[in-house]
Amino acid sequence: MDLLKTYETNGVSPAVYRFGERILAGLRERFEAIDQMAEFNQGKVIRAMRECRVDAACFAATTGYGYDDVGRARLEEVYAAVFGAEAALVRPQITCGTHALTVALSANLLPGDELLSPVGAPYDTLQEVIGIRPSPCSLAEYGVSYRQVDLLEDGSFDYPAIRAAIGPKTKLITIQRSKGYATRPSFSVAQIGELIAFCKSVKPELLVMVDNCYGEFVEALEPSQLGADMSVGSLIKNPGGGLAPIGGYIVGRKVCVERCAYRLSAPGLGQEVGANLGILPSFYQGLFLAPTVVAGALKGAIFAANCYEQLGFRVIPGGAEERHDIIQAVELGSEAGMRAFCKGIQAAAPVDSYVEPIPWAMPGYDSEVIMAAGAFVQGSSIELSADGPIRPPYAVYFQGGLTWYHAKLGILRSLQELVSGGLIPGEAL
Numbered sequence: 133m134d135l136l137k138t139y140e141t142n143g144v145s146p147a148v149y150r151f152g153e154r155i156l157a158g159l160r161e162r163f164e165a166i167d168q169m170a171e172f173n174q175g176k177v178i179r180a181m182r183e184c185r186v187d188a189a190c191f192a193a194t195t196g197y198g199y200d201d202v203g204r205a206r207l208e209e210v211y212a213a214v215f216g217a218e219a220a221l222v223r224p225q226i227t228c229g230t231h232a233l234t235v236a237l238s239a240n241l242l243p244g245d246e247l248l249s250p251v252g253a254p255y256d257t258l259q260e261v262i263g264i265r266p267s268p269c270s271l272a273e274y275g276v277s278y279r280q281v282d283l284l285e286d287g288s289f290d291y292p293a294i295r296a297a298i299g300p301k302t303k304l305i306t307i308q309r310s311k312g313y314a315t316r317p318s319f320s321v322a323q324i325g326e327l328i329a330f331c332k333s334v335k336p337e338l339l340v341m342v343d344n345c346y347g348e349f350v351e352a353l354e355p356s357q358l359g360a361d362m363s364v365g366s367l368i369k370n371p372g373g374g375l376a377p378i379g380g381y382i383v384g385r386k387v388c389v390e391r392c393a394y395r396l397s398a399p400g401l402g403q404e405v406g407a408n409l410g411i412l413p414s415f416y417q418g419l420f421l422a423p424t425v426v427a428g429a430l431k432g433a434i435f436a437a438n439c440y441e442q443l444g445f446r447v448i449p450g451g452a453e454e455r456h457d458i459i460q461a462v463e464l465g466s467e468a469g470m471r472a473f474c475k476g477i478q479a480a481a482p483v484d485s486y487v488e489p490i491p492w493a494m495p496g497y498d499s500e501v502i503m504a505a506g507a508f509v510q511g512s513s514i515e516l517s518a519d520g521p522i523r524p525p526y527a528v529y530f531q532g533g534l535t536w537y538h539a540k541l542g543i544l545r546s547l548q549e550l551v552s553g554g555l556i557p558g559e560a561l
């Protein structure tokens with residue numbers, strides 16, 4: 133067996149491959165810790181599936197109204213158990229993460245209420261949902277106001293300003309776990325728990341929603357175990373394990389999740405409707421695989437951070453830093469760098485490997501975005517992908533990889549493109 137050869141036939145030069153091996157030699161211990169986390173979370177998922185008595189009847193398709201859908205109800209029990217929450221809404225009718233977050237917010241905020249983000253600006257697509265950038269049907273149009281407290285210079289919470297921002301109208305606090313398209317740190321579940329406790333100490337009746345995108349199964353605890361009234365995410369990210377072809381979830385307190393169901397379907401109908409159309413096996417099996425898939429993605433992120441950091445690029449988080457999500461930002465400093473990086477990721481993909489990503493306007497984003505994704509599920513970012521808005525500091529956000537080996541190849545291939553394009557001097561390797 134000649135590993136060098138397999139990389140060479142996939143467009144990675146021996147010099148780039150050897151550079152990668154030197155980086156990897158320093159990462160063995162961290163990879164072991166990641167494997168242990170996967171083992172722990174695998175146990176959590178299996179236990180939930182056992183305790184909820186998942187069986188073949190759960191995989192049956194329903195159509196039409198989808199009344200008495202056993203598989204759908206059981207899956208929601210499993211999600212609630214895995215996330216340590218009272219209730220869950222897990223549906224293919226939730227079209228994406230933004231949709232899930234929109235449902236959670238609009239179900240639990242009424243006209244006159246105020247939404248507060250104590251962690252700076254939310255993810256790009258949420259800005260139109262909230263109405264920070266005016267948009268038809270935004271929360272602002274429905275009379276929900278918004279306030280924001282930015283993070284301190286060092287990325288920590290500005291507690292005095294948060295206390296001052298919580299007023300009589302403040303109803304719901306939104307906390308984004310992952311950095312999204314910002315170069316701030318992502319938060320640990322423990323940090324989020326502290327922030328939740330602080331906000332509730334100021335005003336006990338506050339509701340807290342955590343945007344949990346990209347954070348699931350990275351740690352042993354989930355935000356719903358530390359006081360989040362709702363945790364929300366996308367099934368084409370971590371918890372879908374790469375197999376779910378669509379969907380979103382909301383887990384949390386029963387009162388909140390029920391309102392979400394009424395908002396998603398209709399008042400009076402709630403969780404009782406929503407045919408599964410035969411999609412449930414992928415949801416169950418994807419959740420089952422998710423802890424190991426997330427582990428592979430984490431290894432990829434750490435490998436990328438260490439390769440690029442070694443070559444003098446700023447990476448967030450840093451190569452040696454602890455992880456709270458699967459996102460790795462690499463500041464390439466130029467549009468050309470972003471293009472080369474994405475070209476390499478795309479070229480290593482099992483699907484659409486022959487296309488070259490170019491920057492494009494995207495709905496919900498205010499600058500052009502470049503995206504590399506050669507995925508089995510369109511736009512899936514638990515599969516190996518890289519994307520970023522074309523604006524300073526020209527950072528690409530790299531994530532996913534259904535297997536560690538694919539992530540490794542993608543990163544080596546991205547390095548190769550930068551070397552070939554003269555953006556990294558060959559002698560730097």
Ligand SMILES: *Cc1c(COP(=O)(O)O)cnc(C)c1O
Binds near residue numbers: 230309
């Ligand atoms: C991906 C993401 C979203 C939105 O999810 P989509 O599925 O792309 O709509 C929201 N917040 C964060 C932090 C994300 O990473």
